[in-house]
Amino acid sequence: MTADTTSVAAGYTVPRRFGAVAPAVIAGVVLLALWELGVRAFGIREFVLPRPSSIGQALVDNWSTSEGVSTVSLRQAGWNTTVIAVSGLVVGVSLGVALALLASRYVRVGRTLTPFAVAANATPIVALAPIFNAWFGITSALSNQAVVVVVVFFPVFLNTARGLLEVEPSQIELMRSYGASDLSVLRQVRIPNAIPFFLTSLRLAAPLSVIAAIVAEYFGGPQDRLGPVITQNASFARYAEAWAAIVVASVVGLALFALAVGFERVAMPWRRPVDGQ
Amino acid sequence: MVAAAQGRETAARRRVQTALAVAAALALFSVLWEVYKVVGGTIDDRWSDVLPVRPDDLTMPHVWEIAGSFIDPVQRGSSEILAVSLLKAAGFTLIEAGLGFLIGTIVGLGLAVVMLRSSWLDRALVPWINISQTVPLIALAPIVVTWGRTTFLGDTVSVALIAAYLTFFPVAVNGLAGLKSPAPEALELMRSYAAGWSKTLFALRLPAARPYLFPAFKLAATLSVVGAIVGEISAGIRGGLGRVILDYAGRYTTGPEKLYAAVIAAALLGLFVFGMANLAEARVLRGEKQES
Amino acid sequence: MLTPVPAISIQGVGKTFNPDSDGRIVALDGIDLDVDAQEFVSLIGPSGCGKSTLLRLIADLVTPTAGIVEVFGKPAHQARLDRDYGMVFQSAGLFSWRKVARNIELPLELMGWSKADREARSAEMLELVQLPEFGNHYPWQLSGGMQQRVAIARALSFKPRLLLMDEPFGALDEMTREHMQNELLELVAEVGTTVVFVTHSVSEATFLSDRVVVLSPRPGRIQEIIDVPLGDHRTEETREDEAYFKCATEVREALRRVGASS
Numbered sequence A: 001m002t003a004d005t006t007s008v009a010a011g012y013t014v015p016r017r018f019g020a021v022a023p024a025v026i027a028g029v030v031l032l033a034l035w036e037l038g039v040r041a042f043g044i045r046e047f048v049l050p051r052p053s054s055i056g057q058a059l060v061d062n063w064s065t066s067e068g069v070s071t072v073s074l075r076q077a078g079w080n081t082t083v084i085a086v087s088g089l090v091v092g093v094s095l096g097v098a099l100a101l102l103a104s105r106y107v108r109v110g111r112t113l114t115p116f117a118v119a120a121n122a123t124p125i126v127a128l129a130p131i132f133n134a135w136f137g138i139t140s141a142l143s144n145q146a147v148v149v150v151v152v153f154f155p156v157f158l159n160t161a162r163g164l165l166e167v168e169p170s171q172i173e174l175m176r177s178y179g180a181s182d183l184s185v186l187r188q189v190r191i192p193n194a195i196p197f198f199l200t201s202l203r204l205a206a207p208l209s210v211i212a213a214i215v216a217e218y219f220g221g222p223q224d225r226l227g228p229v230i231t232q233n234a235s236f237a238r239y240a241e242a243w244a245a246i247v248v249a250s251v252v253g254l255a256l257f258a259l260a261v262g263f264e265r266v267a268m269p270w271r272r273p274v275d276g277q
Numbered sequence B: 001m002v003a004a005a006q007g008r009e010t011a012a013r014r015r016v017q018t019a020l021a022v023a024a025a026l027a028l029f030s031v032l033w034e035v036y037k038v039v040g041g042t043i044d045d046r047w048s049d050v051l052p053v054r055p056d057d058l059t060m061p062h063v064w065e066i067a068g069s070f071i072d073p074v075q076r077g078s079s080e081i082l083a084v085s086l087l088k089a090a091g092f093t094l095i096e097a098g099l100g101f102l103i104g105t106i107v108g109l110g111l112a113v114v115m116l117r118s119s120w121l122d123r124a125l126v127p128w129i130n131i132s133q134t135v136p137l138i139a140l141a142p143i144v145v146t147w148g149r150t151t152f153l154g155d156t157v158s159v160a161l162i163a164a165y166l167t168f169f170p171v172a173v174n175g176l177a178g179l180k181s182p183a184p185e186a187l188e189l190m191r192s193y194a195a196g197w198s199k200t201l202f203a204l205r206l207p208a209a210r211p212y213l214f215p216a217f218k219l220a221a222t223l224s225v226v227g228a229i230v231g232e233i234s235a236g237i238r239g240g241l242g243r244v245i246l247d248y249a250g251r252y253t254t255g256p257e258k259l260y261a262a263v264i265a266a267a268l269l270g271l272f273v274f275g276m277a278n279l280a281e282a283r284v285l286r287g288e289k290q291e292s
Numbered sequence C: 001m002l003t004p005v006p007a008i009s010i011q012g013v014g015k016t017f018n019p020d021s022d023g024r025i026v027a028l029d030g031i032d033l034d035v036d037a038q039e040f041v042s043l044i045g046p047s048g049c050g051k052s053t054l055l056r057l058i059a060d061l062v063t064p065t066a067g068i069v070e071v072f073g074k075p076a077h078q079a080r081l082d083r084d085y086g087m088v089f090q091s092a093g094l095f096s097w098r099k100v101a102r103n104i105e106l107p108l109e110l111m112g113w114s115k116a117d118r119e120a121r122s123a124e125m126l127e128l129v130q131l132p133e134f135g136n137h138y139p140w141q142l143s144g145g146m147q148q149r150v151a152i153a154r155a156l157s158f159k160p161r162l163l164l165m166d167e168p169f170g171a172l173d174e175m176t177r178e179h180m181q182n183e184l185l186e187l188v189a190e191v192g193t194t195v196v197f198v199t200h201s202v203s204e205a206t207f208l209s210d211r212v213v214v215l216s217p218r219p220g221r222i223q224e225i226i227d228v229p230l231g232d233h234r235t236e237e238t239r240e241d242e243a244y245f246k247c248a249t250e251v252r253e254a255l256r257r258v259g260a261s262s
Helices: A018-042 A052-062 A074-105 A107-122 A125-136 A141-165 A169-177 A182-217 A226-235 A239-267 B002-047 B063-069 B082-117 B119-132 B137-150 B155-179 B184-192 B197-235 B241-250 B256-284 C051-058 C076-081 C100-104 C106-110 C115-128 C144-156 C174-191 C202-208 C236-240 C242-257
Strands: C008-017 C025-035 C040-044 C066-071 C085-088 C162-166 C194-199 C211-215 C222-227
Touching (some): A052 A239, A074 A141, A074 A226, A074 A239, A107 A141, A107 B256, A125 B241, A141 A182, A182 A226, A182 B137, A226 A239, A226 B137, A239 B119, A239 B137, B063 B256, B082 B119, B082 B197, B082 B256, B184 B197, B197 B241, B241 B256, C025 C051, C040 C051, C051 C066, C085 C144, C100 C115, C115 C174, C144 C162, C174 C202, C194 C202, C202 C236, C222 C242
Parallel strands (some): C040 C211
Antiparallel strands (some): C008 C025
16 A cells, blocks of 8 residues: 555445335434434533534524624525535546646656655644635635645645556557657546546545635634634534534535535446545 | 565665655745745736735745754743644643544444344434534534533543544444445355354454554544544643644744744644554554455 | 365355445355365456455355355355464565564464464464565565565464465565465465465466366356366466466456456
């Protein structure tokens, strides 16, 4: 195993038959039921774990207008955060792929830089948020987008580069024996090899972008985003509203994850995705 | 043996090369930083919109100012230098991260073993485990901490739980893959010895899972630091790096270089933990060449 | 006159995989075979004839859908629980995280032997397979042939009376293969084990065995059993004997009759 620690994939393929889905659905229903009953039965104080029904209620109440502490509705806050997350995701993924392609073209440069990328990925990148706030202005969306870009960039770069570079030597030899140019080798061998790696990193980057956006929001900035909605409601003990915002964030993350998985299906209908390492 | 001595020699040479490469990279980065400031300073007045980041001393302190802040006193009149104060904060965060890592690893491995034992539970739990990572539990940090305060668990444990939430996922996923990895013949071998499920787990599956677990540990280690820092910030806990970063961000105008120093400290903490995980891997897997 | 209990007694054995579904495969049908103690018997046949399945039926790694398998007078299941046999596969299957000696000690550990006993036995086995200085090496440091020798040492470490081998030399080059065959015969003679050996190779089966069992393509049935009366002391020279060639030709022709392609 290489020292790549950038992405750990679930090896999760979306099941096709109901029989395969059934256990998960059952488990989910059981968990929800336990949650609802447990809170009632043990009288767990509302702030630890509001009943799912309370959260559902808060979600509905706050969707278009805010009943809670913040002035923004969940829909609006959700939208604002989603825009930041998605724009950061797109830029981060593009940069990651672009630099990976460059690294495969200029292999020696790529190989010297990769350890730095691995190291950078090991640092808590979200800690850069206040610095970006200072650079780009605390009220601008750019400072949070920059955090998302950097967080997403590294796993995408490292996995894609790995897919581009770690090709069977025998395949390259075959292409060379045909007198193929570097560009040809890239198109015919490296890129197809890299696609599963790239898609694995995409699966990871999608929900990560939402989380990075929300965490960046913790470091200050405009209040009409999901992060501040969560913290403000929590600090005023409006926990159901806080959880409702978290549900919105999770749904967005899930939707992006589903998009990434769907993209995989379209791009590689014939194969199961590869586990990144 | 000669081979081993030569091996040690090349390893030492590689360490020196790495150190030189890092030093070169830092030097290059510092030069680029200062060049940007100088060049940007000349065109700033007329074309300030062109530059993504303003090159003035408040937004971008000089490299030597940032470096110097490490040895300046933490506050005016304090006898403690910033570096020491950051070190203490890093230690505080490290404890939370370490505890979180431990809890996350135990939970993750436990889940992996459970899912190994029952394929029904495997199919039932995998989607929920995946979904768990889209829920920004980090966002719940204030709630977790408040809850922690009503029980005997302190703030440290609460933040550790947040770190554990990020940690358990890679360990569970990779652990399960590793536990399932032995070839059918290896499993037949154990059956031929009439070895039961638990003996097979300890003698075969767990050792075979290590090449899968170590990359997960490396990732989990860095995630635990992230979880600890963000947990501290959103829960408002004092004593750790998260709080320090937040404080210096708030007092940015009076000392921008301090924020940079704190962020660098956080980065170094992440690297430290990552390095430890790499060392642990090297130590444990010493001598056994692993086939990828 | 007392007839000694055969080491292995297979009576009317059949094995069908997935009997209730579309993927139904009749791997073996109507197998009757006795193997005497200290006999060396090879199973040979075209791909898919069920020879590996038959071996695993003896090992109780697979249960028969018809018939009975008895090992040393007891049901195969009991024989497995009693650890009456050792098994060697085509890939040595050594645990890469254990040193060679500790690999040999694996079954002994599982049986609860003390550390001192284990170490003494693994040292003994290393001598037996002529790898005495390699106990502290890791498997990756050994060649394919050496790894197989360790696998054999592991299989024999608890001195079972029966050795089951599934194409153990299949992955080795020809020179190493022949060398290992010689060594195996010496080893088996020294320890006195019964051996059931699965192979693809006519020359290997003939060289090693007292009897060669030729199986037909799926569903596998015993086509013929060929005696190989080449005596107990076979060496390099034996490979060049007339008698050896005659037996090998018999086996080859039996395979051709069975419709083994190539």
